[in-house]
Amino acid sequence: MSSTIPFLDLNLYPDPSSSPSTPTLIIPKIEPKLEPIDEPPPLPPTPPSQPTSSSHPELQLSTPSPSTPFPTSSSEPDLCSEFYRISELFRSAFAQGVHRHGNVSILPDSDPNFGAIVPVPNNETQLSAVVISPRGTRKYPQRSSELVRVTDLKADDHRYFRDLIRRTRMLFDSLRIFSTSEDDKHRDLLVPQKRTRGDLKAAALMRDAGLWLNRDKRILGDIPGVAIGDVFFFRMELVVVGLHGHPQAGIDYVPASQSSNREPIATSIIVSGGYEDDEDAGDVIIYTGHGGQDKHNRQAMHQKLECGNLAMERSMHYGLEVRVIRGFKYEGSASGKVYVYDGLYRIIDTWFDVGKSGFGVYKFKLVRIENQVEMGSSMMKLARSLRVRPLEMRPKGYVTLDLSRKKENLPVLFFNDIDGDNGPVYHEYLITTIFPSYVYNYGNGTGCECTGGCLDDCFCAMKNGGEFAYDSNGILVRGKPLIFECGPHCRCPPSCRNRVSQKGIKNRFEVFRSRETHWGVRSLDLIQAGSFICEYAGVVLTREQAQIFTMNGDSLIHPSRFADRWAEWGDLSQIFSDYVRPSYPPIPPLDFAMDVSRMRNVACYMSQSSIPNVMVQPVLYDHNNVSFPHLMLFATENIPPMKELSLDYGVADADEWTGKLAICN
Structure with a gap:
């Protein structure tokens, strides 16, 4: 090898100048x-x-x-x-x-x-x-x-x-x-x-x-x-x-x-x-x-x-x-x-x-x-300057300083110094996934009663198996098949520790043109392992709708193809011999597709990698239909500023219904 x-x-x-004699220990x-x-x-x-x-x-x-x-x-x-x-x-x-x-x-x-x-x-x-x-x-x-x-x-x-x-x-x-x-x-x-x-x-x-x-x-x-x-x-x-x-x-x-x-x-x-x-x-x-x-x-x-x-x-x-x-x-x-x-x-x-x-x-x-x-410390200094003076540091290449048009908490920069392809600016920017209306009619609207902040024995903690998925700093402790966050029916405040991914991005991202991966995404901030990055957003389609959209040549994402990288985060089986992979809360196979051909967000530009630094974690917070979770992205390692973010999009099964892999890769 x-x-x-x-x-x-x-x-x-x-x-x-040394002596030829045998050196003394x-x-x-x-x-x-x-x-x-x-x-x-x-x-x-x-x-x-x-x-x-x-x-x-x-x-x-x-x-x-x-x-x-x-x-x-x-x-x-x-x-x-x-x-x-x-x-x-x-x-x-x-x-x-x-x-x-x-x-x-x-x-x-x-x-x-x-x-x-x-x-x-x-x-x-x-x-x-x-x-x-x-x-x-x-x-x-x-x-x-x-x-x-x-x-x-x-x-x-x-x-x-x-x-x-x-x-x-x-x-x-x-x-x-x-x-x-x-x-x-x-x-x-x-x-x-x-x-x-x-x-x-x-x-x-x-x-x-x-x-x-x-x-x-x-x-x-x-x-x-x-x-x-x-x-x-x-x-x-x-x-x-x-x-x-x-x-x-x-x-x-x-x-x-x-x-x-x-x-x-x-x-x-x-x-x-x-x-x-x-x-x-x-x-x-x-x-x-x-x-x-x-x-x-x-x-x-x-x-x-x-x-x-x-x-x-x-x-x-x-x-x-x-x-x-x-x-x-x-x-x-x-x-x-x-x-x-x-x-x-x-x-x-x-x-x-x-x-x-x-x-x-x-x-x-x-x-x-x-x-x-280039030295990593130099790239960190460059990123620090770009956060406050992007046009001064790079007079040429920036197409727009906010691809999200102020929809995100922080601006999403768009940089292309390779060619004239400015396609991302012509797509409507989504900050969260659009589900069919019937998804919100599933189940009751019960939430926790924690007016002062959620504790480990509250209703939402029980839905997660008796524990919260995040620590006090909002870092994911370990991946699960599904995470229930507190939602609109909960009485806890917005600062609740169980409201992490629903608050939107906390880092400044840059979509850029890449010779290797066509499009790419990098952060101008240092991202800590286990931190929330963003949602993978699109328009949810049923199987029948997806088949029609595919016939029209539209680009689809199939959530079922994403590799289960969430199981790697928090896997302590090498340390604890009795470690069991989390299986609760359970989630059925994801039998839907997402159209990102016209409406999308920054996640859709992340590149494919078999050794990714980002994983997909299913999360529910605004409805209770476990068949249609939000696809939330978390960092699986410390991601330095200016380093490209990557996902494992998986591969299509031979008998899977027709569809395309990620549009940008």
């Missing part, structure tokens, strides 16, 4: 270049942590929880200690939760292994003996020290690795959102308590399940499946996919103790402005080495040429490239920051200099390698 080329043995190409003092810890935005206080089982019977913790993967000795709170604290919470919650269900034994105080968790085999499932000892004695496989490059990737290989990365990140986000939504259910506003970190919970569970990527090899250069411009909200997500192997260190490298010639080699760095002497000009970076900072991130002593600093110098000596990830504050991010992969750089110079604080620092000059796609 692809080739991994072992990195050359540096012993064969020694430094001319030296265990360096690991002193990483620390960066500011990811801290989520301030949240309401939470009660003291109490071990509780999940409120979802199909999501009970049935796999061993991780203990600490990192030793911590500092009394100050840092990312490692927080990771350890979360892991201990999960260990405790698992022990008590599954003990209630009779499938584990908790050893008594008299047992020398008190606190260990021992699964007990039953007649249905033979569980292997797994023991988790208390206080961080669990052993995890060490990261490989073998350096390789991945080459000769074919088109199928790129699709495979991209889908692997997509699914891994989707699981990470699903776990993170699910854990925070569970915290919300048990939050007591009267008892102040620091809220636990959903990203650390997700990473801990995925590591325990062996789902962290790229641990068996140290990849030099690009990570297969990770594209330039990919955006990450959390440092732990970088670790999970293997893009940057340290949760807080700014320099990721192979230590001298693991290197083949006892010289450290750098593989990636994070540029986040944590050091006052850093200079970032985009293609050229002056990067400050690690060490010498106090707890306030101020330079307090001279740096030394060791560990990460020495790894950077050795990578320059051997002409090796490093991955560069930029981190910066971003409004609307789940953590308050974003990390963008900006491609490969080479270190061309290094020197020791007096920094702004008067202490000696090592500086490294990095230059971006040519012939790479």
Whole structure:
């Protein structure tokens, strides 16, 4: 499929100044270049942590929880200690939760292994003996020290690795959102308590399940499946996919103790402005080495040429490239920051200099390698400018600054700098689907009575199986066959947490002419995974009407052809062995078509992809006829500004009634 080329043995190409004698094994003092810890935005206080089982019977913790993967000795709170604290919470919650269900034994105080968790085999499932000892004695496989490059990737290989990365990140986000939504259910506003970190919970569970990527090899250069411009909200997500192997260190490298010639080699760095002497000009970076900072991130002593600093110098000596990830504050991010992969750089110079604080620092000059796609951070800056000054940034190409003619909450731009095809401006813009009138006569007009806002035990929650589909921030917790939102017969206010998709778009979109996909849609805002995007709107036709329209050459969309991607969002089967795919509320096969030949909205211009970043989620809110749901679109990954949005339109069955696939693809 692809080739991994072992990195050359540096012993064969020694430094001319080095001694020919066999080097002595030296265990360096690991002193990483620390960066500011990811801290989520301030949240309401939470009660003291109490071990509780999940409120979802199909999501009970049935796999061993991780203990600490990192030793911590500092009394100050840092990312490692927080990771350890979360892991201990999960260990405790698992022990008590599954003990209630009779499938584990908790050893008594008299047992020398008190606190260990021992699964007990039953007649249905033979569980292997797994023991988790208390206080961080669990052993995890060490990261490989073998350096390789991945080459000769074919088109199928790129699709495979991209889908692997997509699914891994989707699981990470699903776990993170699910854990925070569970915290919300048990939050007591009267008892102040620091809220636990959903990203650390997700990473801990995925590591325990062996789902962290790229641990068996140290990849030099690009990570297969990770594209330039990919955006990450959390440092732990970088670790999970293997893009940057340290949760807080700014320099990721192979230590001298693991290197083949006892010289450290750098593989990636994070540029986040944590050091006052850093200079970032985009293609050229002056990067400050690690060490010498106090707890306030101020330079307090001279740096030394060791560990990460020495790894950077050795990578320059051997002409090796490093991955560069930029981190910066971003409004609307789940953590308050974003990390963008900006491609490969080479270190061309290094020197020791007096920094702004008067202490000696090592500086490294990095230059971006040519012939790479545009940096993701540059595209984010462009999008930010386009949001306020579109005509100034692009004097030519904009056909209209609002394709919706003020029908949407935010303008939908239309950009075409390829040809004179301005077809989208001649179609009537829809903000929601038009159903036949008889659809609204189905069922009664009963709604919830929650005048102050819906709770988990209200009427609409019961229609959804006893839980709401969204968390407190309006993020989809997991996909379902159908979601009931509060509607016109409900007494809850417009701010109700169960009114998400009916409120219209919240991001600024741009329809554009594309050479590859004919038409395309991109956002000028960063879209968080699980967020609502827009409705796929059109005019609903019955089977008989659709056959007549098809004979006239009109363009139809068949909802039954859309792939069931909703089932992937929130699928925790790789973590919880007893996970069951949601089947409630049920929905019949969608036996209707949508005419989008004359009336449509921005969704109709999204391109087809077998690895989409957008999914279709059926939703009802303005009527109760489950045969005619609204087709609401949600993001399945973090979608950077200016990145094209894509759907899986599916394929037609051989015996399906005549119709066309998406008009724009």
